[in-house]
Amino acid sequence: MNTEQALKINIPGSNNTLVTIVKAFVRQRYNLVEDDQADICIIDLDAYKANSLLDEIRKQHPVRPIIGLSLNEVAHDNIVFLKKPFRPDDLTQVLDQVSLKINQPKVIVADKIVGSIHRAATAVIEKSADKNRHVAHHGVTNRSDSVHYNPAEFLQGALINAYCQSIDTGITHRMEAWWNPIIIFPKIKKVWVDADDKNLQAFCRLPLKTFARYQAHDRDVANEVKIQPEPMLNTDDCPGSLQSMDAFLWKVAWWNAGGQLPLGIEHDQLIQLKYWPNITRYLCPDHVVQMCAILYQRPVSPLQVSEVLNIEHKEVYGFISAAHALGLINSIEDQPMKSSRLSESTKPVAKRHNVGLLRRILSRINRR
Incomplete structure (x- = not known):
């Protein structure tokens, strides 16, 4: 406008x-x-x-x-x-x-046009997602590239940049990317956004540039993501509930991934969890506990995790993308696996009475 x-x-x-x-x-x-x-x-x-x-x-x-x-x-x-x-x-x-x-009728008309475009874009996205409703809840979609996505092209990349600026300065920041503003409170590690998960997930399904061009004819304007300090804002100024910064980034990354791996991680590359995510507070679909157990125990590839659990590789990729966004993934460089099967040395050990909980979980997974 x-x-x-x-x-x-x-x-x-x-x-x-x-x-x-x-x-x-x-x-x-x-x-x-x-x-x-x-x-x-x-x-x-x-x-x-x-x-x-x-x-x-x-x-x-x-x-x-x-x-x-x-x-x-x-x-x-x-x-x-x-x-x-x-x-x-x-x-x-x-x-x-x-x-x-x-x-001032032009203002009202123009604003209604923008709102109609926004709603039309969301409707198109949700209609496409209906074709994959059994996996769409966790961000899995049918993109042309079935392996990788670039986090920098999605909300995830802009959000990480805003987090860094806010944490480095210790000042509340506001981020705008042609959607509802996101307010970041670094001192209490909380985020506020005036949108429910349904609207957030719809926004996460498209790259920022694609979404912005539904609302802007100017390509240069469509590329803008505004991140600016708001030192006068406090939590009392934001109606509704706040969310954990980590939990918010986790679900944004999972939905942005659309069942793909982030650039830099290959499907046959050895990776390992540095430590368990707080799965009691994060978006966690089925098999998250099992995936954590396998990836924390020893370096394995994403394909191996999918094979051991007998689940869609896209579900594994979504989990890895979310964990990677929080810095929980340790990549073992230049060591792709030649075989998609776990060797005898990497298979979980048999259950014994004195074996810990983690090994018992792995043993049960292996028997499925």
């Missing part, structure tokens, strides 16, 4: 936190401007001297629409009320309602 068409918002007073939240929530739909250029005012009615500020706005701009935010129901004439806490969609909906009253 052109900035010339976007409605202009002013937030009077010195509420930097509210300014930051509005920026994150409305993104490209509206512009924040100085008082004399604004079409709409947003005021925090719970702020200090809010009533005095409201009187001043009405004197200087008697016909300008005002959106009032408050924790409690308030009665003010000619004010559109929005109860706190509010979600991005709540604020956007109120802004759309107000904008209808001030003769």
Whole structure:
């Protein structure tokens, strides 16, 4: 959307936190401007001297629409009320309602077009995924390259870059990649995004450039991923629940993989788990415990894991991609396996009463 068409918002007073939240929530739909250029005012009615500020706005701009935010129901004439806490969609909906009253139809039409394109793209993706519904829940799809994907082309790559910037500085960061903003809180190792897993999984099925071009005709603009510090944001500013940074990256990588291996890992290459992932808190479909046991015990290839467990290799590849994104995979370079079968020396040992839990799991797997 052109900035010339976007409605202009002013937030009077010195509420930097509210300014930051509005920026994150409305993104490209509206512009924040100085008082004399604004079409709409947003005021925090719970702020200090809010009533005095409201009187001043009405004197200087008697016909300008005002959106009032408050924790409690308030009665003010000619004010559109929005109860706190509010979600991005709540604020956007109120802004759309107000904008209808001030003769800016192009903005509303353009925004509806973008929303329609977004919904159409998601529908196309989900329709394609229906053909593989038995495995789509875990991100397995029918891409043309059945072996590898490039994490840098997906949300996974951008998310890792945002994590690095946020952790290095210790400052809250916001990432935008033509989707809902992702807020990263490095000090508590949490992430906030205004989307459920269904919407996140749909977004993860396409490379970022492909998804962006559903919404932007300009190829240069479509390539942009914005990562910027937001030092004024805190967890109280983000409605809804937070997620662990590791758990969020784990499922993003699993869904981005689409049943493929990340570039740099071959299907016949020896790899090993450095340590067990926290499978009690991560997205974990069937056979995760068995895969962890085999990959932690000794170096094996992805194909060997698939053969021992008698499962689709794509399920193994998805698990390896998620573990690799968290740095849990140790690659044994230049040692591909000549045979897809485990040798006698690598097969799990028989069960004995004094054998540990891990070996008992492996023994049971081997007997299947």
